[in-house]
Amino acid sequence: MKGRIPEGEREARMAWSRLTEPADQPATTLIRSLGAEAALHRAMSGRLSWTERLRPRLEVLDIDQDLAILRRIGARVLVPGDEEWPSGLEALEQPPHCLWVRGPEHLAQVCQRSASVVGARMATSYGQMVALDLGDGLAERGFAIVSGAAYGIDAAAHRGALASEGATVAVLAGGVERPYPQGNAELISRIARVGLVVSEMPPGSAPTKLRFLRRNRLIATLSKGTVVVEAGLRSGSLHTARLALEHHRPVGAVPGPVTSSVSAGCHELVRTRGAELVTDAAEAAELVGEVGRDLAPVKRGEVLDTDDLSEEEAAVLSALPYRKAVSVDDLVVRTTLEGRQVLGCLGRLSLRGLATRDGDRWKKHARGGPAARLGGAP
Amino acid sequence: MKGRIPEGEREARMAWSRLTEPADQPATTLIRSLGAEAALHRAMSGRLSWTERLRPRLEVLDIDQDLAILRRIGARVLVPGDEEWPSGLEALEQPPHCLWVRGPEHLAQVCQRSASVVGARMATSYGQMVALDLGDGLAERGFAIVSGAAYGIDAAAHRGALASEGATVAVLAGGVERPYPQGNAELISRIARVGLVVSEMPPGSAPTKLRFLRRNRLIATLSKGTVVVEAGLRSGSLHTARLALEHHRPVGAVPGPVTSSVSAGCHELVRTRGAELVTDAAEAAELVGEVGRDLAPVKRGEVLDTDDLSEEEAAVLSALPYRKAVSVDDLVVRTTLEGRQVLGCLGRLSLRGLATRDGDRWKKHARGGPAARLGGAP
Numbered sequence: 001m002k003g004r005i006p007e008g009e010r011e012a013r014m015a016w017s018r019l020t021e022p023a024d025q026p027a028t029t030l031i032r033s034l035g036a037e038a039a040l041h042r043a044m045s046g047r048l049s050w051t052e053r054l055r056p057r058l059e060v061l062d063i064d065q066d067l068a069i070l071r072r073i074g075a076r077v078l079v080p081g082d083e084e085w086p087s088g089l090e091a092l093e094q095p096p097h098c099l100w101v102r103g104p105e106h107l108a109q110v111c112q113r114s115a116s117v118v119g120a121r122m123a124t125s126y127g128q129m130v131a132l133d134l135g136d137g138l139a140e141r142g143f144a145i146v147s148g149a150a151y152g153i154d155a156a157a158h159r160g161a162l163a164s165e166g167a168t169v170a171v172l173a174g175g176v177e178r179p180y181p182q183g184n185a186e187l188i189s190r191i192a193r194v195g196l197v198v199s200e201m202p203p204g205s206a207p208t209k210l211r212f213l214r215r216n217r218l219i220a221t222l223s224k225g226t227v228v229v230e231a232g233l234r235s236g237s238l239h240t241a242r243l244a245l246e247h248h249r250p251v252g253a254v255p256g257p258v259t260s261s262v263s264a265g266c267h268e269l270v271r272t273r274g275a276e277l278v279t280d281a282a283e284a285a286e287l288v289g290e291v292g293r294d295l296a297p298v299k300r301g302e303v304l305d306t307d308d309l310s311e312e313e314a315a316v317l318s319a320l321p322y323r324k325a326v327s328v329d330d331l332v333v334r335t336t337l338e339g340r341q342v343l344g345c346l347g348r349l350s351l352r353g354l355a356t357r358d359g360d361r362w363k364k365h366a367r368g369g370p371a372a373r374l375g376g377a378p
Numbered sequence: 379m380k381g382r383i384p385e386g387e388r389e390a391r392m393a394w395s396r397l398t399e400p401a402d403q404p405a406t407t408l409i410r411s412l413g414a415e416a417a418l419h420r421a422m423s424g425r426l427s428w429t430e431r432l433r434p435r436l437e438v439l440d441i442d443q444d445l446a447i448l449r450r451i452g453a454r455v456l457v458p459g460d461e462e463w464p465s466g467l468e469a470l471e472q473p474p475h476c477l478w479v480r481g482p483e484h485l486a487q488v489c490q491r492s493a494s495v496v497g498a499r500m501a502t503s504y505g506q507m508v509a510l511d512l513g514d515g516l517a518e519r520g521f522a523i524v525s526g527a528a529y530g531i532d533a534a535a536h537r538g539a540l541a542s543e544g545a546t547v548a549v550l551a552g553g554v555e556r557p558y559p560q561g562n563a564e565l566i567s568r569i570a571r572v573g574l575v576v577s578e579m580p581p582g583s584a585p586t587k588l589r590f591l592r593r594n595r596l597i598a599t600l601s602k603g604t605v606v607v608e609a610g611l612r613s614g615s616l617h618t619a620r621l622a623l624e625h626h627r628p629v630g631a632v633p634g635p636v637t638s639s640v641s642a643g644c645h646e647l648v649r650t651r652g653a654e655l656v657t658d659a660a661e662a663a664e665l666v667g668e669v670g671r672d673l674a675p676v677k678r679g680e681v682l683d684t685d686d687l688s689e690e691e692a693a694v695l696s697a698l699p700y701r702k703a704v705s706v707d708d709l710v711v712r713t714t715l716e717g718r719q720v721l722g723c724l725g726r727l728s729l730r731g732l733a734t735r736d737g738d739r740w741k742k743h744a745r746g747g748p749a750a751r752l753g754g755a756p
Contacts, residue, residue: 021714057714126635130636315399318588
């Protein structure tokens with residue numbers, strides 16, 4: 001795992017994840033220019049005035065303890081350069097210093113074909129059902145489901161992926177050994193056993209509001225695209241969707257009743273952010289998948305046996321009564337077609353079982369099937 | 379009413395509406411080149427072989443009887459050149475020869491600011507409620523509602539317009555004296571009393587499937603834009619929407635649950651036809667109304683008193699516990715801000731009633747209001 005990574009780099013990045021809150025710009029800049037280990041020595045030297053604010057955390061820093069925790073919770077730490085380091089994070093101005101990871105899947109590989117499915121915690125049963133279907137259907141098509149393990153949509157999306165034994169990645173705002181929310185502890189443990197639980201915060205970290213916000217940039221960039229299932233107008237999922245759009249990831253939104261406040265954010269994404277309207281897993285796969293490979297079928301109605309009638313045949317069929325048969329002359333009046341045209345049409349309609357003869361008069365063939373249904377006025 | 383119309387033109391066009399089915403191309407071409415009256419004489423002369431198919435109807439043509447019917451049902455006939463002739467129909471390749479009209483409104487005027495609201499007959503109660511709201515809200519904004527008086531969405535849209543005493547136009551596939559469907563007879567009579575009932579078919583004409591299809595081009599072009607509320611994948615409303623798009627009218631579609639088959643057509647319009655997603659009357663008005671005048675407000679969530687916090691203030695607020703107060707030093711550790719920054723933030727948060735002091739320790743000000751709600755993890 002340590003191939004191209006300089007000696008001490010991993011431990012230094014673990015230290016940085018302890019020292020700073022996510023997306024600390026000065027720390028990011030320092031690490032970029034010196035490398036994580038040299039940057040750490042510089043910060044510890046006290047020669048940089050801005051690092052003063054990190055002093056209290058520096059004083060209690062204990063890498064050996066963190067390495068022991070890692071072993072104890074069966075986690076690993078990924079850093080840039082690792083084969084398992086996901087490529088999507090490079091787009092971030094302030095990438096995580098490292099990722100704390102639990103679970104048997106290979107993060108970089110599963111993210112190669114992945115969708116984040118996110119949404120409201122206060123989801124409706126409709127939204128949860130759609131999220132479950134999306135998670136299931138996308139996983140069936142080989143997509144890993146990335147989400148935040150929150151109540152509502154997130155949990156349903158993870159569960160859908162687990163249901164079809166697909167890969168799923170829970171990105172947490174706190175430490176990976178600390179399931180949050182507590183009510184999803186069992187789900188998160190299961191994801192840690194068969195999928196991946198990921199955080200940029202070290203073990204023991206509480207999930208705070210700011211960490212949730214920063215976490216969203218990981219969800220947005222780890223996955224190839226984001227689908228929002230239900231979201232109020234102030235939902236954190238809209239934040240994730242905007243971040244995904246900023247990083248040139250496709251964003252889909254699932255519609256719902258216009259009377260539902262948790263669909264309002266989805267509708268607004270489509271109306272004002274250019275998100276694509278997505279109604280099922282096939283369409284979500286097309287959105288986040290590969291051009292050509294993941295094309296969704298265009299939805300069409302039932303094909304009826306009257307679909308390929310000529311305009312004249314349709315006119316004659318439309319003019320035929322269900323019950324009281326009419327003469328060819330009547331049909332000429334009704335359709336303004338010529339007599340020989342009407343006769344030709346009647347012959348063809350009769351062969352197709354759509355018209356029936358009654359002496360020298362004609363009526364619709366009443367079958368109760370779709371043809372009979374369609375013949376009448378809509 | 380007869381200003382610029384040549385003598386006999388109106389009666390000739392009434393005759394043509396008896397002789398042909400809607401959108402009869404040869405008849406349209408003949409009338410275009412000769413004028414309606416000369417064209418009628420030519421057709422009656424028997425010198426044009428194609429007019430043979432009109433012979434049965436020519437033989438029973440009785441203009442005097444139609445004029446008597448007009449008087450009896452209190453209707454009028456509009457022809458191109460009339461002040462009341464709506465301008466939108468000029469876009470049609472095969473415009474109606476004339477329009478049979480009942481009702482006190484001025485057709486050309488109401489169409490100047492109008493929206494068609496159409497959709498499934500087998501609408502859900504959700505769809506009907508939305509159509510009612512759209513009809514109501516658009517009428518309140520001065521739009522006439524054009525629709526087809528069918529069960530379901532159409533009827534709800536008309537009713538919405540009537541509810542706010544707006545103008546509404548029912549475009550029928552059969553004669554204007556012949557309410558169809560029968561179950562909406564009362565609604566259609568009411569529209570004839572206060573709005574407009576319009577058809578290109580003369581009195582006595584039955585609504586046939588083909589006439590319904592042709593009728594849709596009138597709905598699409600009489601109005602300035604079309605909003606589809608619920609539509610199955612084979613719905614006639616999708617036909618109307620496509621015709622509107624072909625004639626460069628804006629088309630909106632109301633979303634619904636992805637599990638509802640009568641929302642599938644709306645979603646498909648947005649996905650593949652470029653229809654705009656529309657969730658309320660304000661958005662529909664923006665779509666079909668005048669640029670600038672009818673702008674819909676962008677939907678935003680509730681504004682909270684934490685919205686304009688600086689990043690540092692938000693970080694400190696996020697790090698403050700609800701119950702057990704913490705020291706400034708604790709907050710430095712939690713936020714990685716400098717001590718003086720933390721103190722400054724606490725002062726400002728305290729002034730805004732978001733933080734509260736407890737000796738030399740601090741915690742969130744628990745109010746149960748939105749600020750308190752937002753401070754915690756989302």
